[in-house]
Structure formats: C-alpha cells, structure tokens
Amino acid sequence: MSATTLLLVLDLAGVFAFALDGALTGIRSARIDIVGAIVLGLTTAMGGGIIRDLLLGVTPATFQDWRYIAVALAGALLAFFLNRVLERLAMPIALLDAAGLSLFCVIGATKALEYGFGPVQATILGAVTGVGGGTLRDVLINRLPTVLSRDSDIYATPALLGAAIVVLAAAAGGQGAWAAVLAAAVCFTVRVVALRYRWNAPGPPGTRPSGAEDRY
Amino acid sequence: MSATTLLLVLDLAGVFAFALDGALTGIRSARIDIVGAIVLGLTTAMGGGIIRDLLLGVTPATFQDWRYIAVALAGALLAFFLNRVLERLAMPIALLDAAGLSLFCVIGATKALEYGFGPVQATILGAVTGVGGGTLRDVLINRLPTVLSRDSDIYATPALLGAAIVVLAAAAGGQGAWAAVLAAAVCFTVRVVALRYRWNAPGPPGTRPSGAEDRY
Amino acid sequence: MSATTLLLVLDLAGVFAFALDGALTGIRSARIDIVGAIVLGLTTAMGGGIIRDLLLGVTPATFQDWRYIAVALAGALLAFFLNRVLERLAMPIALLDAAGLSLFCVIGATKALEYGFGPVQATILGAVTGVGGGTLRDVLINRLPTVLSRDSDIYATPALLGAAIVVLAAAAGGQGAWAAVLAAAVCFTVRVVALRYRWNAPGPPGTRPSGAEDRY
Numbered sequence: 001m002s003a004t005t006l007l008l009v010l011d012l013a014g015v016f017a018f019a020l021d022g023a024l025t026g027i028r029s030a031r032i033d034i035v036g037a038i039v040l041g042l043t044t045a046m047g048g049g050i051i052r053d054l055l056l057g058v059t060p061a062t063f064q065d066w067r068y069i070a071v072a073l074a075g076a077l078l079a080f081f082l083n084r085v086l087e088r089l090a091m092p093i094a095l096l097d098a099a100g101l102s103l104f105c106v107i108g109a110t111k112a113l114e115y116g117f118g119p120v121q122a123t124i125l126g127a128v129t130g131v132g133g134g135t136l137r138d139v140l141i142n143r144l145p146t147v148l149s150r151d152s153d154i155y156a157t158p159a160l161l162g163a164a165i166v167v168l169a170a171a172a173g174g175q176g177a178w179a180a181v182l183a184a185a186v187c188f189t190v191r192v193v194a195l196r197y198r199w200n201a202p203g204p205p206g207t208r209p210s211g212a213e214d215r216y
Numbered sequence: 217m218s219a220t221t222l223l224l225v226l227d228l229a230g231v232f233a234f235a236l237d238g239a240l241t242g243i244r245s246a247r248i249d250i251v252g253a254i255v256l257g258l259t260t261a262m263g264g265g266i267i268r269d270l271l272l273g274v275t276p277a278t279f280q281d282w283r284y285i286a287v288a289l290a291g292a293l294l295a296f297f298l299n300r301v302l303e304r305l306a307m308p309i310a311l312l313d314a315a316g317l318s319l320f321c322v323i324g325a326t327k328a329l330e331y332g333f334g335p336v337q338a339t340i341l342g343a344v345t346g347v348g349g350g351t352l353r354d355v356l357i358n359r360l361p362t363v364l365s366r367d368s369d370i371y372a373t374p375a376l377l378g379a380a381i382v383v384l385a386a387a388a389g390g391q392g393a394w395a396a397v398l399a400a401a402v403c404f405t406v407r408v409v410a411l412r413y414r415w416n417a418p419g420p421p422g423t424r425p426s427g428a429e430d431r432y
Numbered sequence: 433m434s435a436t437t438l439l440l441v442l443d444l445a446g447v448f449a450f451a452l453d454g455a456l457t458g459i460r461s462a463r464i465d466i467v468g469a470i471v472l473g474l475t476t477a478m479g480g481g482i483i484r485d486l487l488l489g490v491t492p493a494t495f496q497d498w499r500y501i502a503v504a505l506a507g508a509l510l511a512f513f514l515n516r517v518l519e520r521l522a523m524p525i526a527l528l529d530a531a532g533l534s535l536f537c538v539i540g541a542t543k544a545l546e547y548g549f550g551p552v553q554a555t556i557l558g559a560v561t562g563v564g565g566g567t568l569r570d571v572l573i574n575r576l577p578t579v580l581s582r583d584s585d586i587y588a589t590p591a592l593l594g595a596a597i598v599v600l601a602a603a604a605g606g607q608g609a610w611a612a613v614l615a616a617a618v619c620f621t622v623r624v625v626a627l628r629y630r631w632n633a634p635g636p637p638g639t640r641p642s643g644a645e646d647r648y
Contacts, residue, residue: 026364027420030360030364030365031360031365031366031367031419032360032364032365032366032419032420033364033365033366033416033417033418033419034417034418034419034420035363035364035370035372035373035417036363036364036365036366036417037420039363039364039372040364042340050271054270054486054492055482055492055495056491057490057491057492058273059272059273060270060271060273063271063337064333064334064337066334066336066337069336069337069340070336080420081420081421083420083421083422084421084422117496118496118498120498120501120502121495121496121498121501124474124501135572139355139571139572140351140355140361140364141360141364142358142359142360142574143574144462144463144464144573144574145572147467147468147471148458148462148464148465148467148468148471148472148572148573149462149463149464149465149468150463150464150465150468151463154467156467156471157467200465201465201466201467201468202465202466203463203464203465203466204459204464204466204469204512204513204515205513205515205516206515206516242580243636246576246580246581247576247581247582247583247635248576248580248581248582248635248636249580249581249582249632249633249634249635250633250634250635250636251579251580251586251588251589251633252579252580252581252582252633253636255579255580255588256580258556266487270486274489275488275489276486276487276489279487279553280549280550280553282550282552282553285552285553285556286552296636297636297637299636299637299638300637300638355571356567356571356577356580357576357580358574358575358576
C-alpha cells in the first residue's frame with residue numbers, strides 16, 4: 001500500500017469516526033430523525049475541512065470527493081440504526097475519534113502551509129480542521145460547543161499541539177512525513193490521556209473548578 | 217413572458233415566501249425587534265443559496281442582485297407589521313413556502329451540475345439550497361433546526377427528491393426544462409401532502425414515535 | 433503618523449475591544465475555559481470581516497495578517513485573567529467597543545464598494561462587518577444574538593447608519609477620508625447615546641414594549 005493510499009484510508013477512517021460520533025451525539029442530545037442523523041454526521045465529518053478551506057479561500061475539497069460523502073453517510077446511518085449497541089462501545093469510538101482528530105489537525109496545518117499561510121494561521125487552521133465539525137454539530141443541536149466548555153475533557157488543545165508540531169517541523173526544514181507521524185502521535189496520546197484522566201482546561205480565575213458542582 | 221422572466225418571477229416569489237416565513241418564525245419564537253425580523257427574513261431567504269455558492273467555491277450570486285434583497289426586505293417588513301393577520305394565513309404561506317422549496321432545490325441542483333459537481337454533490341446542494349436558509353434561521357433563534365427534528369413534518373426529504381430528479385434526468389440526457397418542472401412538482405406535492413398528513417421521518421430504533429408525547 | 437498607520441492602529445484597537453468583549457461575554461454567560469475564551473475572542477473580533485469577505489468572494493483578509501490574530505489573542509487572554517477587574521470597567525469597554533463598531537462598518541462598506549458591489553450590498557456588508565462577529569459569538573454560546581433581540585440597545589442600526597453614510601458619500605463623489613470620519617462619528621455617537629438612554633428598536637405591533645416585563 002503506497003503512502004498516498006495509506007493516508008486516504010486513514011483520512012476516511014477519521015471521517016467515518018466523526019460521522020458516527022456526530023450522529024450518536026445528536027441522537028443522545030436532541031429529538032432528531034434519520035435526516036437529522038445524516039445531516040449531523042456529514043456536518044461533523046466534513047465541517048472542519050470546509051471551514052478551513054473557506055478561510056484559505058479555496059473550494060472545499062472533501063466535498064468534491066464522493067468517497068468522503070459515502071463514508072460519512074455510512075457512519076451516520078450505522079449510528080442511526082445501531083445507536084443502542086454503539087452506546088456500549090464508547091471507548092473504541094472515542095479512540096477512533098481521537099485518531100480522526102490527530103489526522104485532521106495534521107492535514108489541516110499541512111494544507112495551510114502549502115497555500116502559503118503563516119505559522120500562526122497554519123496552527124489555528126490545523127485545530128479548526130479537527131474541531132470545526134464538532135462545533136457546527138453542537139451549534140446545530142443548541143449545545144455549548146465542546147471546544148468552549150470547561151466541563152469537557154480537552155479537545156482543541158491536542159489538536160493545537162499536533163498542528164504546532166507540523167508547523168515547527170516545517171520551519172526547521174524537517175522531513176515532512178516523520179513530522180506528520182510525530183504530530184499525529186502527540187495529538188492522539190494527549191487526547192487519550194485527557195479522556196482517561198478527565199483533563200479539563202482551566203476556567204477563569206475565581207470560578208469553581210470544572211466538575212465541582214458534581215462533587216458537592 | 218419569456219422562460220427566463222418566468223423563472224425570475226418564480227424565484228423572487230420563493231425568496232418572498234422564505235423571508236415572510238423567516239420573520240414570522242422569529243416573531244413567534246423569540247423576542248426579536250424590527251432589525252431582527254429583517255435579519256431573519258434575509259437570512260432565511262438567501263442563506264441556502266449562499267451556503268451552496270460557498271460550497272461551490274463561487275461568489276454568492278443572489279446577494280449580488282439587489283432585486284432579491286429588495287423582495288426579501290419587503291417580505292420581512294410585511295411579516296413584521298402584519299404578523300397578527302398573517303398568522304391566520306398559515307396555509308397560504310405554507311403553500312408559498314413549499315413553492316419556494318421546490319424551486320430552490322431545482323435551481324440548486326442545476327447550478328451544481330453546471331459547475332461540474334458530481335451527482336451526489338448536486339443532490340445535496342439542491343437540498344441545501346432549499347433548507348439552508350431555514351437552518352440558519354433556527355440556529356440564530358436557538359431552536360432545533362426543522363431539518364433535524366423528528367417533530368417536524370418532512371422538509372428536507374422533498375427537497376432531496378426534487379434535486380435527485382434533476383440529477384437523474386441530467387444523467388439520462390433528459391430535456392432540462394421538463395425535468396425541472398417535474399422535479400419541482402414532485403417536491404411541491406410531497407411537501408404539501410406531508411404537511412396535510414403530518415408525515416415525519418422516523419426516529420432512531422427504540423425511541424418513541426414522533427408526537428407520542430402529545431398523545432399520552 | 434501616516435493615515436495608513438493611523439487606520440491600522442484604529443483597526444487593531446477595534447479588534448482588541450471586540451476580542452475583550454467576546455471573551456468577557458462568554459465568561460459571563462457560559463461555563464467556558466481558557467480555550468473557549470480564546471475561541472470567542474478571535475471569533476468576535478474577526479468573524480464580521482470573515483463573513484463579509486466570504487460574501488464578497490475573496491479570501492478573508494484579517495485572518496492573513498498575524499497582527500490581527502495577535503491583538504485578538506491578547507484581548508481574549510486579558511479578559512480571561514482579569515475578568516473580575518474588567519467587569520467594573522464596563523463603560524470604558526463599551527466605548528472601545530463602539531469605536532470598533534464604527535470603524536468596522538466604515539471599513540466594511542468601503543471594501544464592498546471597492547469590489548464593485550452595489551449601494552444596498554455595501555450598506556449591508558458594512559453592518560455585517562460590525563455585527564457579524566458578535567452574532568457568531570452569541571450563536572456559539574446559545575444566546576439570542578444581540579442584533580435580533582428587542583431587549584438589547586440598538587447595535588446594528590448605528591452600524592447601518594455609518595455604512596449608509598459611506599455609500600451615500602461615495603455616490604455623491606465625496607472626499608473619501610472625510611466621509612469615513614463623518615460616518616464613523618455618526619455611528620459612534622448614535623451607539624453611545626443608545627447605550628446611555630437604553631434605546632431599543634421596536635418590537636412587532638401588538639407586543640409589549642421592550643423591558644416592560646421588568647417594570648410590572
């Protein structure tokens with residue numbers, strides 16, 4: 001399997017995980033129907049890349065490739081029909097989702113650098129590729145987006161880290177492929193450890209720590 | 217009246233209906249003022265076409281034509297000043313709205329094909345043209361978007377059907393104008409029958425049917 | 433200091449005020465963390481310009497200039513760490529925010545005219561540049577956007593006024609710089625007077641006046 005094929009397979013796995021997660025979140029949080037599951041699945045899976053491409057000023061890429069749409073559709077329909085089974089598979093799905101996040105932040109930062117954007121923009125766009133779809137999903141179902149909330153385990157931070165490693169490696173003239181693997185591995189590890197130990201980003205000074213309302 | 221003029225008149229009628237509906241929904245659901253009615257009217261009427269054009273990678277078209285803006289503004293202001301009268305005209309407005317939906321999905325799918333997008337994308341973009349504006353409206357007033365909800369009569373499904381007929385006819389080399397009329401007629405009929413008989417799309421397996429909480 | 437430098441400094445001051453306000457609003461209204469404060473700060477400061485540029489069909493400009501991102505980041509972090517101090521500085525922040533609004537509506541309308549858009553579009557895009565970021569902020573934190581609400585002091589109206597003056601002056605062949613200063617001054621004055629005397633835009637006929645529920 002060539003590197004390009006491997007990357008496509010990984011990318012489609014990420015799209016699948018995000019679509020599954022988007023539809024499952026919708027079913028858990030709102031009174032959606034089958035069309036809603038499909039809309040949320042496609043939006044979660046492809047929204048981050050679409051926002052990135054709009055900010056880059058280029059035609060959204062994934063939307064032009066029917067394979068991305070087909071895989072996202074499959075993920076959403078699977079979530080719709082098997083949601084009760086899948087609820088019990090929370091950990092494997094979270095791992096797949098972390099893999100998608102890792103890949104998306106690396107792909108996003110790389111694309112931004114290719115289009116001549118600066119290091120700050122490339123880091124932001126890498127993170128946006130990772131978290132943009134989930135943010136659109138949360139806006140659609142009227143939920144405080146995960147990326148903003150101090151009650152969620154960190155999600156944007158690992159994506160920012162992964163994107164920053166890609167940008168730093170490019171600035172240092174590093175070998176692209178190895179930097180990408182390292183960046184994705186760091187993002188994935190930080191995200192999974194954050195999930196396991198419930199790491200939250202700090203709230204503003206003077207506020208109670210996250211989750212405090214559950215303990216007292 | 218030439219075909220182009222007829223299409224323009226129909227398109228503006230759709231814009232008018234969507235603007236009216238957007239502002240009325242806002243007045244019913246949230247504490248909006250006159251500026252809010254205008255913003256919701258313009259967003260509902262032009263949002264679907266704008267999202268479609270962003271996904272196509274072209275400059276939003278309707279926004280460049282002042283006639284669309286003027287007609288949308290008229291619809292929003294009429295809704296604002298006459299909202300109590302218009303509430304009693306729910307059925308005529310719903311019919312006008314269904315006409316707008318039918319036209320928008322046909323125009324959207326046709327434009328996507330013209331720009332060389334594939335059949336899957338053209339079908340989705342046809343539906344997005346029809347339902348995108350109402351989805352933006354619902355997001356702005358913090359409501360679960362109609363297109364997701366299993367408590368709403370089907371709305372995206374007729375738009376998808378209409379768009380799919382345009383795409384299939386184009387693939388079969390069919391006469392564009394007749395296919396467009398047929399597609400719009402199917403979308404309109406399905407939407408109106410769905411309204412009349414309260415057709416809902418199914419919720420996920422294991423959930424109570426839509427509306428069940430009203431009956432028991 | 434040259435006119436270009438002056439304009440840049442003013443523009444960055446507006447970005448700073450909007451970022452500060454975006455993060456403070458988020459901290460007041462939702463359980464956000466430090467990443468949320470940064471996301472809301474950047475979105476509020478740069479969202480209006482981004483929506484304008486997408487509607488103009490050009491690559492979002494402020495996002496390409498790292499100085500805008502750096503200033504917005506500084507505003508968001510300041511708001512995060514000093515939010516309790518800043519809450520007591522509501523009036524100076526509101527004035528800075530009004531200055532940002534005035535500048536943004538003038539810049540937005542001017543850019544739209546430069547790109548050959550008509551007077552109606554330029555007026556709308558001026559207002560969108562001013563209020564778009566705050567609207568995205570409110571959507572993200574699930575609040576009825578200020579621009580729609582009849583319980584908020586008028587905010588979009590001064591921006592529309594400022595943009596309209598730019599457009600009228602351009603149509604009359606007026607000297608660009610003086611028209612811009614006049615437009616910004618009118619927008620700023622109307623906004624500040626509206627704040628001071630709690631001007632609201634009217635609700636639909638038959639509804640109770642804004643704020644009536646507080647008095648009885």
